[in-house]
Amino acid sequence: MQTSDTVSSCSAILAPLRVSDSKTLKWDEQCDVLVIGWGAAGACAALEARASGADVLVADRFTGGGASAKSGGxxxxxxxxxxxxxxxxxxxxxxxxxxxxxxxxxxxxxxxxxxxxxxxxxxxxxxxxxxxxxxxxxxxxxxxxxxxxxxxxxxxxxxxxxxxxxxxxxxxxxxxTVGKGQGGAVLYGHLQAACLKAGVRPLLQAAARRLVLDGQGRVIGAELWRLPPGSEAAKTHARLAARAERWQNLAPGYCDTLRQRVSKLEREHAQPYRVHARQGVVLSTGGFIFNRELMREHAPGYRRNFKVGATGCDGSGLRLGQSAGAASGGLERVSAWRFINPPHCWPKGIVVNRDGKRFCNEEVYGATLGQPLMEEQGGRAWLVLDARLRAKAIRQALFGGYWWFQTVPALALMLIKPRKGKTPAQLAQAAGMQVEALKQALQRNNAAARGEAEDDFGKSSGSRQVLDQGPFYACDISVGNPVFPLGALTLGGLKVDEDSGAVLDAQGQAIAGLYAAGRTALGIPSHLYISGLSLADCVFSGRRAGAAIAGQTHSQVGAGVPREEPQTIKGEI
Incomplete structure (x- = not known):
């Protein structure tokens, strides 16, 4: 349980509040559908439920957007x-x-x-x-x-x-999404505006702490802890939270400190606010990359990675679902992004492990490369270039018209302390590799590039190049290199009925009145991420949950099976 002196920035999640009947509890707000988390998935769920005629309230710990607004759109x-x-x-x-x-x-x-x-x-x-x-x-x-x-x-x-x-x-x-800069903010801006235009009611700076269940085990609402609207605490909270998101890429340590201050404001000033959701609750708060305890438990090998997401990605939706008896899956699945394109010529180099052995096709998508790098190579690898390829890559980085966040790390990787050797043997010695392993990797690469053999990992002919012009360079693409961050986001979540988005318990039965969408739930990208698949799934799973929850009658959502209250809530800190 979170205490007042804890330094965590995660929301505390409490065991469900159980009542015999909804009329026995004093509610601060009434609605048909309560959506917890106002990112892309939450917005899509809210819009779909509203289109079905439901009275929809969408709650967010901050002011909406989450990881969706920070994404590439x-x-x-x-x-x-x-x-x-x-x-x-x-x-x-x-x-x-x-x-x-x-x-x-x-x-x-x-x-x-x-x-x-x-x-x-x-x-x-x-x-x-x-x-x-x-x-x-x-x-x-x-x-x-x-x-x-x-x-x-x-x-x-x-x-x-x-x-x-x-x-x-x-x-x-x-x-x-068309717009200047990264398109996530543009996409989310349109979704947020559409929600407001449709009559979705926002409840901001209100962190969900626990679900409310009736005597039959059906989810009938939630208790949120809300900062007083317009208060100095609320204004400071909004300012610090926005600053943490804005500077995360450049100063993650500083932003962690800001998040702790945000959490402290919530603990000191937020007040309980109970919302009765007559037709149920949709959980759409994102993943849990910012939850240190959950990462330590489920994906300890990824704790050094740069966190891709937003402050709200603390597993609160996952933990809320688990508190009501929900089952989860894929929590060990993390997408690690080691992009080596652009510069466009980089995949013509070879990626080797700490011993100098090649282990992948360099032209694959960044997460497809990042997965074996993290899971099989302990997060350590080198990108090996010869003098000709390195010079071409530097020219492309300088004049290729790439984004600054592509150009700056690429140049830093090639110019700031790369390992160097006049021969492959000297490079291996400088980088601590096995000499024969690196020499063989280069020889086999060169044979494939000359058309004398097939590439060991299926690299296409257009991405092959002979690497034989010294000096040779080894650029450190390991997880611990601060000038070339290796980002990661979580992919697992609550198990759901794939026809409706209803959250399932350990026996595979739907928990009445509870739905999940986006990265709070298992979904299309939960095995291995590719760009755009998460946002597409937010639309798909969000609309699915919104339509299902709004399409039910009161008699349909009233059925449920009593469940024992869990003794512990995983990841509550």
Missing amino acids: VVYAGGGTRQQQAAGVTDSPQAMFDYLKHETSGVVSDTTLRRFCDQSVANLEWLQGHGAPYGHQMPPGGKTSYPADGYFLYYSGNELVPSHTDTLPPAPRGHR
Whole structure:
């Protein structure tokens, strides 16, 4: 249980409040549907429930946005979107399904994955109907981690990697929301405005602490701790929280201190505020990358990674669900992002482990590279370049028109203390590698680049290059390199009914009145992330939960099975 002197920035979660009947409790607010967490998933759930005629209240610990507003605003969509057609791209739901079946590895059923693909065009149109703009301009040069301004449709995953392609031609499915800078804020701004226009009622600076259950075990509301609106505490809270999000990329330690101050304000000034949700509650608070205890328990190897997300990604939705007896899955799954493109020529180098052995195809998507780097290589690896390739990469970083967050780390990696050797043997000695291992890795790479052999990891011919011009360089792409951060976000969450988003208990039965969406729930990206898949799943799972909860009658949501109150709540700190 969180105490007043704790330094954690996470919300405390309490055991559920159980009442025999909703009329026996004094409520501060009434609604049909309560959505907890106002990011993209929460906004989509709220809009869908509101469109069904429900009175919707959306609560957020801060002022909305969460990780969605800090994202690149990329929505993974295919099957023949307007943008794909305008760009002359041929795609189909079947081609999208075939590709994603490889990437998702059965984390959801084929039926659910096929429904996600079949609804993809309609979901993007739905976003556009709420004001979010999308374009068809594609960046030159093929693969990139994030396209420059002016380009809005791109290959955001492994579609161009031979080992990930199927019989159908690859298609770009990364739809970046049109706007200056990263598009997440633009996308969320439109969703937030659409919620307000539709009559969704916001309850801000109100952190959910516990669920309220009736005598049958049905979730009928929640107790939130709300800062007094307009108070000095609320103003300071908003200012510090915004500063923490703004400077996270440049000063994460300082931002952790800000988050502790934010939590302290909540503990000292927030007051309980009980909301009765007649049709139930949707949990959509994001993942748990900022929860040190949960990370230590489920994914200890990723605690050194740079945190990708927002302060609200503290597992509060997960812990709320668990407090009511919910089952969870995939909590050990973390997406680690080691992008080595751009510069566009970097994948022509080779990535080796601490011994000098190559272990991956360098042209794969950043999370596909980051997974074996973290899971199999202990977070340590080198990007090996020769003099010719390094010079080309520096020129591309300086004059390639990339984003500053792509250019600055790339230049720092190549210019600040790389290991160097006139020969492969000298480089191996300088980097602490095994001499013969590195020499063999380079020899086999060069043979494949000359067409004398197949590449050991299936690298396409266009990404192969002979590396034989000394001096040779080893750039440290390990998790501990401060000049080249290796970001991570959590992928697991509450188990849900894939037809409705209803949260499931350990026996696989739906917990009446409780739903989950986005990264609070297991979903499409919960095996391995590719750019745009999480936001696309926020739309898919958010709309699913919103429609299901609003479509129920009072008699339908009244059924439930009594559950024993859990003795402990995992991750409560």
